[in-house]
Amino acid sequence: MFEFSYPWVFVLIMVPFVIYRLPWVYISNRSALRISFKEDIDAINQSKSTISGISRASFWQKVLLGSIYLLVLTALAKPQYIGEPLSKEISQREVLVAIDLSGSMSTMDFKDSNGTSIDRLEAVKMVLGNFFKARSGEKIGLILFGSAAFVQAPFTQDLSALEHLLSELNIGMAGPQTAMGDSIGLAVKMFQDSNVTDRMLIVMSDGDDTGSKVPPLVAAELAEKNGVSIFPIAIGDPKNAGEHPIDTETLKEIAKTTGGKFYYAWNSEELSDIYTQIDKLKPKEVKEITHRPTFDLFMYPLLATMLLLLGYGLLLYIQSSREGK
Missing domain, CATH: 3.40.50.410 (von Willebrand factor, type A domain)
Structure with a gap:
């Protein structure tokens, strides 16, 4: 039987959605060149991926970040496997x-x-x-x-x-x-x-x-x-x-x-x-005396998180190496 020692941690799943809905305003004190026809340039270049100089994450990057966030929350919730009761x-x-x-x-x-x-x-x-x-x-x-x-x-x-x-x-x-x-x-x-x-x-x-x-x-x-x-x-x-x-x-x-x-x-x-x-x-x-052995499993979501980050880092390195050529 599986259970979480701290299931309330999963309430934090709502945090990214709340942050996404907040009316964030980007404020910069640096001087900027204002171009009234920037939208036309973007349309010509078919590059809607940047707005005001800020890059937006792609769909797969969002999936990666969401997966890492869920895995970290799962580890924090401390999953455990509870064995069959042993009597002595x-x-x-x-x-x-x-x-x-x-x-x-x-x-x-x-x-x-x-x-x-x-x-x-x-x-x-x-x-x-x-x-x-x-x-x-x-x-x-x-x-x-x-x-x-x-x-x-x-x-x-x-x-x-x-x-x-x-x-x-x-x-x-x-x-x-x-x-x-x-x-x-x-x-x-x-x-x-x-x-x-x-x-x-x-x-x-x-x-x-x-x-x-x-x-x-x-x-x-x-x-x-x-x-x-x-x-x-x-x-x-x-x-x-x-x-x-x-x-x-x-x-x-x-x-x-x-x-x-x-x-x-x-x-x-x-x-x-x-x-x-x-x-x-x-x-x-x-x-x-009855005892049910418990086995901690939090290390597995942490291991999966580490592997995802390493895989993503390796992918970026390969991509930048190709672009450099």
């Missing part, structure tokens, strides 16, 4: 995943699709890989915690990069302890810089908080004030709880405080099903 869905949800990398995550109480025993971290990586693939269009961040919590990946839509970072995780790379409360506090800080309405934090751990500077429940209250919903996921068989068994009561209280939900995953199937349940419980909100 933008997710109004940001998801942070906090993963426990303490030593207890090496417990081999999960099985892969082939029935081979794998450790808890490998099970988390396997399930999260599928989770990331289903999150197209969403912004996802990754937090790791052990003795301290740190950001592994800020919010991004580059899911392939997230999968690559996920594949490089190793047990103990963040220290032997479990700073779950600090990971929640770090997540709240990351969400404070976002402008989305739906903020979700998934905390995956298999042990009790043993090294946080901020208690988990205090961090949960801070998350609730910032509109962050926390979904804690306890990982592993409770029979293999180890020295510091996971405090399910604290995790349930964290979920209740922030409007989330607590889950317990004993095997890979349950862990995969949890993400489906979370999606049903808190479906993704999207905002559709």
Whole structure:
């Protein structure tokens, strides 16, 4: 579809007609020889093209000037081509995943699709890989915690990069302890810089908080004030709880405080099903943005104007060269 940004410019088309109708008077202060029989001389010479020494434009010159004027007005009106509307869905949800990398995550109480025993971290990586693939269009961040919590990946839509970072995780790379409360506090800080309405934090751990500077429940209250919903996921068989068994009561209280939900995953199937349940419980909100691309076309009438002027100049040059011979 074509349209003009400034269509009112075409009102100026009337200007040459108005100027032509005005009673212009040619006044000269120079002395002139008055010949009473000039009309008779003009008739003899069959030269009506000059009056009082002023040359009149020929028909084609008038057509050229009119065409140039119209082309300049067309360029000033800024013609545009407007393409078909393009729609894009933008997710109004940001998801942070906090993963426990303490030593207890090496417990081999999960099985892969082939029935081979794998450790808890490998099970988390396997399930999260599928989770990331289903999150197209969403912004996802990754937090790791052990003795301290740190950001592994800020919010991004580059899911392939997230999968690559996920594949490089190793047990103990963040220290032997479990700073779950600090990971929640770090997540709240990351969400404070976002402008989305739906903020979700998934905390995956298999042990009790043993090294946080901020208690988990205090961090949960801070998350609730910032509109962050926390979904804690306890990982592993409770029979293999180890020295510091996971405090399910604290995790349930964290979920209740922030409007989330607590889950317990004993095997890979349950862990995969949890993400489906979370999606049903808190479906993704999207905002559709429609945009119609525009392409400016004003350069084409200007190009045509330049070509007409160059062509006319070349024609005059050829004509004067012939007359000179």
